[in-house]
Amino acid sequence: MPRRIAIGxxxxxxRVIDSTWRLGYASRxxxxxLLKSGTSLRRFGLVIRELYFTGVLSLIIIIVSGxxxxxVLGLQGYETLQRFGxxxxxxxxxxxxxxxxxxxxxxxxxxxSRAGSAITAEIGLMKATEQLAAMExxxxxxxxxxxxxxxxxxxxxxxxxxxxxxxxxxxxGYLVAVVLIGVDDGSFWSQMQNAxxxxxxxxxxxxxxxxxxxxxxxxxxxxxxxxxxTAEGVSGATTRTVVTSSLVILGLDFVLTSFMFRGMS
Amino acid sequence: MASEILVEVKDLNFSYGERPLLRGINMTMHRxxxxxxxxxxxxxxTTLLRLIGxxxxxxxxxxxxxxxxxxxxxxxxxxxxxxxMSMLFQFGALFTxxxxxxNVAFQIREHTDLPESMIRDLVLMxxxxxxxxxxxxxxxxxxxxxxxxxxxxxxxxxxxxxxxxYDEPFTGLDPISLTVIGNLIRRLTDALGMTSIVxxxxxQESLKIVDYVYFISDGVIAAHGTPDEVRESVAPFxxxxxxxxxxxxxxxxxxxxAYASDLKLETGLA
Numbered sequence: 001m002p003r004r005i006a007i008g009x010x011x012x013x014x015r016v017i018d019s020t021w022r023l024g025y026a027s028r029x030x031x032x033x034l035l036k037s038g039t040s041l042r043r044f045g046l047v048i049r050e051l052y053f054t055g056v057l058s059l060i061i062i063i064v065s066g067x068x069x070x071x072v073l074g075l076q077g078y079e080t081l082q083r084f085g086x087x088x089x090x091x092x093x094x095x096x097x098x099x100x101x102x103x104x105x106x107x108x109x110x111x112x113s114r115a116g117s118a119i120t121a122e123i124g125l126m127k128a129t130e131q132l133a134a135m136e137x138x139x140x141x142x143x144x145x146x147x148x149x150x151x152x153x154x155x156x157x158x159x160x161x162x163x164x165x166x167x168x169x170x171x172x173g174y175l176v177a178v179v180l181i182g183v184d185d186g187s188f189w190s191q192m193q194n195a196x197x198x199x200x201x202x203x204x205x206x207x208x209x210x211x212x213x214x215x216x217x218x219x220x221x222x223x224x225x226x227x228x229x230t231a232e233g234v235s236g237a238t239t240r241t242v243v244t245s246s247l248v249i250l251g252l253d254f255v256l257t258s259f260m261f262r263g264m265s
Numbered sequence: 266m267a268s269e270i271l272v273e274v275k276d277l278n279f280s281y282g283e284r285p286l287l288r289g290i291n292m293t294m295h296r297x298x299x300x301x302x303x304x305x306x307x308x309x310x311t312t313l314l315r316l317i318g319x320x321x322x323x324x325x326x327x328x329x330x331x332x333x334x335x336x337x338x339x340x341x342x343x344x345x346x347x348x349x350m351s352m353l354f355q356f357g358a359l360f361t362x363x364x365x366x367x368n369v370a371f372q373i374r375e376h377t378d379l380p381e382s383m384i385r386d387l388v389l390m391x392x393x394x395x396x397x398x399x400x401x402x403x404x405x406x407x408x409x410x411x412x413x414x415x416x417x418x419x420x421x422x423x424x425x426x427x428x429x430x431y432d433e434p435f436t437g438l439d440p441i442s443l444t445v446i447g448n449l450i451r452r453l454t455d456a457l458g459m460t461s462i463v464x465x466x467x468x469q470e471s472l473k474i475v476d477y478v479y480f481i482s483d484g485v486i487a488a489h490g491t492p493d494e495v496r497e498s499v500a501p502f503x504x505x506x507x508x509x510x511x512x513x514x515x516x517x518x519x520x521x522x523a524y525a526s527d528l529k530l531e532t533g534l535a
Contacts, residue, residue, distance in 0.1 A: 125361075126360075126361075129356070129358060129361070130354045130355075130356070130358040131358050131359075131360055131361070133320070133354070133358065134352065134354055134358035134360075136320065136347075137318055137320075137347060137350070137351065137352040138347065138371070138372045138375070139343075139344040139345070139347035139348050139375075139376065140371075140372070140375050140376075141344075145375075
């Protein structure tokens with residue numbers, strides 16, 4: 001029995017040490033990306049190329065999802081608010097929900113599954129097919145040439161995608177509440193205009209998207225670079241990217257929200 | 266007159282953890298020569314290439330390339346040295362998101378400020394040397410295995426290196442592609458005056474093109490010599506390897522306890 005307990009404790013110790021080691025390794029990798037970002041800044045064309053793959057190609061899923069989320073918010077908002085005779089506030093509800101929470105969070109979750117997984121799979125496969133090793137042998141640093149441009153492209157595109165999500169979502173809410181249900185057009189927009197504060201709501205939303213952009217892309221490039229160079233290794237890394245970054249987004253969202261919105265207005 | 270020594274491996278030892286992989290390796294490689302390193306799978310051939318390229322650090326001993334001890338160089342110095350060496354990976358390792366042209370131009374664009382018109386001429390010349398000038402706008406996915414290997418070869422000579430290392434260049438090729446790659450290695454080495462190190466277990470093809478052969482077995486150099494010496498060698502390992510015999514110093518059976526005892530025959534219980 002004591003032997004079993006010892007084995008159990010040893011197992012826990014191993015896990016803790018492994019996790020700590022991996023966290024340290026990931027942090028060091030993140031620092032290396034920042035240190036080696038000079039190439040991305042000097043040759044911005046490399047980042048623009050990645051912006052197309054991570055940003056532009058994610059637009060369609062962001063726009064379609066944003067539209068439906070906005071439409072659902074319009075329906076649900078109207079359904080609840082009309083009980084209190086406050087259906088004209090549906091615009092406020094849709095806009096605040098989107099710019100404060102749903103825009104940053106849902107866009108980041110979609111971004112993690114669409115672009116994050118693609119970044120991990122691409123870097124992982126480059127490693128598995130020895131492309132990264134070939135680059136090293138050509139005296140070209142893969143972190144500077146492959147990882148950093150993808151990282152910055154993700155960080156730059158995330159706020160724009162989230163903004164697009166919110167804008168389309170507000171339009172979706174308008175379609176349902178005003179065009180479909182018949183809420184007054186003027187009060188929909190004017191109440192929204194009065195209630196949404198630029199500094200308090202929109203800037204905080206933008207800060208969230210920037211943080212999520214860094215987190216998701218850092219997880220994606222790290223998992224790709226750290227993947228075992230096999231088919232199972234790359235598929236496992238891709239799954240880890242989606243799972244880890246989704247959890248990180250939700251965790252960070254709670255932390256950020258608790259700092260940003262504390263019932264004041 | 267003896268030619269200049271480009272690569273010198275001295276008393277090299279390398280271990281993965283506790284397990285020794287290479288022991289007491291000594292080699293000398295001259296400029297303008299094609300040298301083959303042969304040995305069975307897992308004998309440490311590719312590890313030796315990685316040690317020469319500075320990707321890993323030896324446990325003891327050293328590798329000198331162009332007079333510099335590779336593992337003692339700082340990262341910047343190592344990258345400077347790597348501009349003079351190249352490596353052809355087993356399956357080419359072409360960048361799949363770049364065209365054939367951009368793959369060959371990659372290193373030139375990364376390391377020089379040449380105008381695009383000159384890069385175009387250089388790339389087409391390199392592709393002409395491997396017979397694939399007409400394929401310059403194809404993507405790697407559109408190439409056969411042999412063609413991909415030739416593009417990778419063109420890419421590895423893009424900056425006219427002093428040394429090219431080939432990791433199993435003949436694996437998985439049809440007989441025509443095999444001869445083409447073999448002849449290209451010889452011709453390019455002679456034309457550019459560089460040194461080629463070919464890690465392979467394709468005995469017949471490599472003996473046709475190389476100047477010198479090292480055999481590695483169990484982490485040590487089991488034999489070395491010119492192709493003629495190797496063909497006539499009576500050393501048991503070399504003889505078995507060159508003639509592809511099933512049994513010899515490298516046994517057919519994985520070590521196990523006695524067959525009869527495994528089948529429980531000697532106890533009379535079976």
